[in-house]
Amino acid sequence: MAAAAVALGVAEPLAVLTGARSAPLVAVGGVVVDTVPASVKEFAVRAFYTHDKLALLVGTGLLVAVFAAVVGILVVRRLRYGLAGVALLGVVGAVAAVTRHGASWVYALPSVIGALAGMGVLTVLRGRLVAGAGRVGATAADDPAGRRRFLQFAGGALGVGLVAGVGGRWLAARRNLSVARAAVTLPVPASPAVALPAAVDFRVRDLAPFVTDVRDFYRIDTALSAPEVDPASWRLRIHGRVRNPLTLTYQQLLARPMIERYITLACVSNEVGGNLISNARWLGVPIKDLLDEVEPLDGADQLVSRSVDGFTAGTPTALLRDGRDAMLAVGMNGQPLPVAHGFPVRMVVPGLYGYVSATKWLAEWELSSFKDFDAYWVRRGWARQAPIKTESRIDTPLDGATRKPGPVVVAGVAWAQHRGVGKVEVRVDDGPWREASLGAVPSIDTWRQWNWQWDAKPGRHRLWVRATDNGGQTQPEDEASPAPDGATGWHNVEVTVA
Ligand SMILES: Nc1nc2c(c(=O)[nH]1)N[C@H]1C(S)=C(S)[C@@H](COP(=O)(O)O)O[C@H]1N2
């Protein structure tokens, strides 16, 4: 185990130089993410929520520890069993790393050099273990001084390995292009966002603010370590079924006329009442203009966007050209995109769940057809078409809260992106539906705050909410889980009035 710790302790800091995605645990974890059955992944997300990535890294680390312990028992018999065991770890790490999308052979270095270091430590350790024992099979445990020397060296190696490994992991995750990001000057939009009226936000305690702070914005992706994409070498290659293929640099993109819009992103995995939904002011280039320029050919009904790390989303081409504010975003709430949210360039499409539209760390557009290609989550059983469903959420009171009898503020958010929320109703127990007051909105592409004053009577009560879009469609009561195309049902909370 000490030898394995040293192997990882050498590999992780090396990955600070060769790229966070070349670190063995991240590379192997990435292979796991892309290959485990959807059901296992859903279990992991449900059990660990957005800590699923940390859970996977810790789990992979524990597996390595168990494997190392077994090899450690075998190595007492023969050194070469141990060397083979550590070498196998190195090979698995290296193969995982170099086969990741967009990897180069350099990605093998952390695993290979780490394994060599681990093999060195193992050889020395075994030497100490059998030294003085005279014969294989007997160990230094029979000699108290040898035993102490062995344990000191092993403990030291284990400690140094763990500290270097965790430290390296920490550094690799933080070396996130802060200099390149700080050097970006965002252009002034040709079409700025409207100034928000104060009435967009009721400023009620516990109610999600109308604009989500970047730090609080939900984050969902398959990347165990956010890809580091240098804007200087960033390219968007547009190809496939187009008349005029095109490759754009970051500078060329920034030189184009930009729009700035408030758009609410939502994840299809959001449960009723969940918080995998956030709202920001996005700055970017209209996707429609670019598509008009490259001229998709007949039958190119799907735009497949691919990230630098191989994630794909399939978006209906027609919908990207129907006049909605779909954009190649470079800015979020007035700053260059944060690395976790897709720096330097991502897609934002009003009205569609993220997995079919919101590709981060964008690298490529391939005009294709739905007949010819299934994107990342479609291959794993999720729907090809995924417009965001009308939903609403009670933010206050929280489920299980207690309130005094009398006036109680009930408030939350409702959304039906690109159709707009027309009405929100609240119900107490089996009582009649009452219409809530709605916050102002800059467009039909954002969520909408609502609030309702409840004259609370003593007892235990259940509060229900439901929204109706501008087309007059009320969200369905039937409870459906997120797979395959988004959860449905009426959010409700229980409140004790006393
Ligand atoms: N490259 C990449 N882009 C991605 C994903 C991903 O796994 N990889 N996940 C998508 C999903 S499922 C969602 S809901 C949104 C979330 O965007 P956010 O993390 O900025 O909130 O990103 C989308 N873009």
Ligand SMILES: [Mo]
């Ligand atoms: Mo998502």
